[in-house]
Amino acid sequence: MMVESATETIRTTGSNQNGVSSLSSQSDGGGREGGSNGDANGEISPVDLLHLQQQQALQAARQFLLQQATGLSSPSSNEVKQSPVQVPVSMAMMTPQMITPQQMQQILSPPQLQALLQQQQALMLQQLQEYYKKQQEQLHLQLLTQQQQQAGKQAKELGSKQLAFQQQLIQMQQLQQQHLLTLQRQGLVNLQPSQGPVAIQSLQQAMCPTDLQQLWKDVAGVQSTEEAMKHEGLDLSTNSSNSTSFTAAKVSPQIPPHPLANGQHALHTPKRDRARLFEWISSFTKGESSDEQTTPYPKGSHLQSAHAPHEEHTGTHPLYGHGECKWPGCEALCDDMGQFIKHLNNEHALDDRSTAQCRVQMQVVQQLEIQLAKESERLQAMMTHLHMRPSEPKPFNQPLNLASSVPLLKRDSDVYPEGLPHPPTSAATPITPLRQGPSVISSSSLHSVGPIRRRNSEKYCTPIASELAQNCEFYKNADVRPPFTYASLIRHAILEAPDHQLTLNEIYNWFTRMFAYFRRNTATWKNAVRHNLSLHKCFVRVENVKGAVWTVDEVEYQKRRPPKMTGSPTLVKNMISGLGFGSLNANYQAALAESSLSLLNSPTLVSNSSAASLNMPHVGHDDVSSTVEQVNSNGSCSPGLSPQQYGHQIHVKEEPAELEEDSRPVSLMATITPTLERDMEEDLPTEELE
DNA sequence: ACTCTGCTAAACATTC
């Protein structure tokens, strides 16, 4: 009972604080309809009245608090000082007043707070009742008058006005119901009246209509009770202020300044305070849940973390741990499981209270999930930003920024169904290998260590070059499997070589040098490398003076995964238009980005012998400007990139590589398709593009 | 259900 009353008190106190904003906000919305009425009558709206009264209650509580605080010992004053620091930001935002609800609940003793609030509540209730009564009568009168006066007016106008009045009436009745219910039910659902309309809505959600109606039927009784309380309120408050010494001295030294700021604190707080904590959490949760659609960041979401200790699964029952009942707000001591079960069945049976608390908990979970989604989104934005930060517009060949511009591309869900953030695919980052340590870790670090069948570089437009460039330090140090296929890695290694050729051993070395992951399981991955080299005809073995070297047939490589262009012609059009490039086929995006990046990375060309062996047709490149060759220090074409690609990269300057990809001449691609012995079932890109 | 792709493992041949 003490806990109950204490929580009630706190809730009410907090409501006074928070109610200012929440109520005022509601008056904006709900008050519009009633506002006209209020203006017409020259009276304040019920919401304003409630607001005013809650402010009065808050003022009274503050005064009371101040009186008591003057005699507080240093610890408590310290606490008061510290609390604002530890108050979560959103909480602080919610409570613009100097004294936060937490401070209130820490400093005021439950009886005192309860007395204060009961007093204020009783006053408010009485005034509200009277006010509502008057308003209802006036509304009915006005409605009748309107109907009579506007009998000759257009039906439309009449209808709208009547509707407005009726809505106003209904709203007022609802408001009245809600307030009364709040006052009556606060012990049941731990609702924070101060949360105002938000909490009230939550209450409505938490209670079935029949409950509401039944409760409303008892309004008269409630009123009498409240009036009785009101009469006793003075005595209560007097008693509390006199007899109960101020509780800051009693409670504060035992509890950390702000249990809410740290969930662990809740474990060490006295039971009463923990109950209060839960009440706060519940009330905030309810308050947020109602406007969660419009509030991007739940204000009290972090508070819910403080609730975690309650939910930790200890023992054999999730609701039982450390000899306590973990039911929110309960914490009854139970020696053993049997006792706990008995307690659970007795105290937390299926009733209104348990149901309401369960709903509260559901909303807590819901809020947490929403918060998780929000935080994940924020993380994505942060990572995207960090990856793009070092990027400076290159004079040419700036790869596509897929991450930022491909909102429609299904990547996360496809590649990371677990909800893990996908590796940043911001190809807009500088191409040169660099530069950022593991601190800027792409989400690739989250890749599983096990085999990944589909590397995102292959299908989901993560250019290996950019990814590696961004996180090369990370991959060098972290035992994380790179999210690329062996073929991609081999190709990248080869293209990274000065002459675009590597021996097998050099490829091995590149793997071990670049990836900590490949410093182990050598037998496995080396075999895989050899297997890939042999299997894929894009890797061409060239006999050299010093032995055999491996080169890359870029055309073959890009033919490896012909793009599947799906979608409407308009979509394709949009893709080509440049801004829509995000919808481009990921394979081509990745492949082209990779190839272009690799070209930029590698200062030299493939040796003539290898180039010849690559069977690369030298296609006349009308589009290739000299600047291309200027930029490309070598001044010659890479084995893989067609001149047209270069040309497009150049011409379309800041256009993403996809564009080049898209605009890659189909006919040319067809013509340059080398006739290689190794047959590979392949759809010509042209067909796909068409 | 089927196909494609990628990974792993393994056997075998050739070369160093």
Added chain:
DNA sequence: GGAATGTTTAGCAGAG
């Protein structure tokens, strides 16, 4: 002869 290199096959699994 052993290790490295290269080729090939098979099975499995994920994804479309």
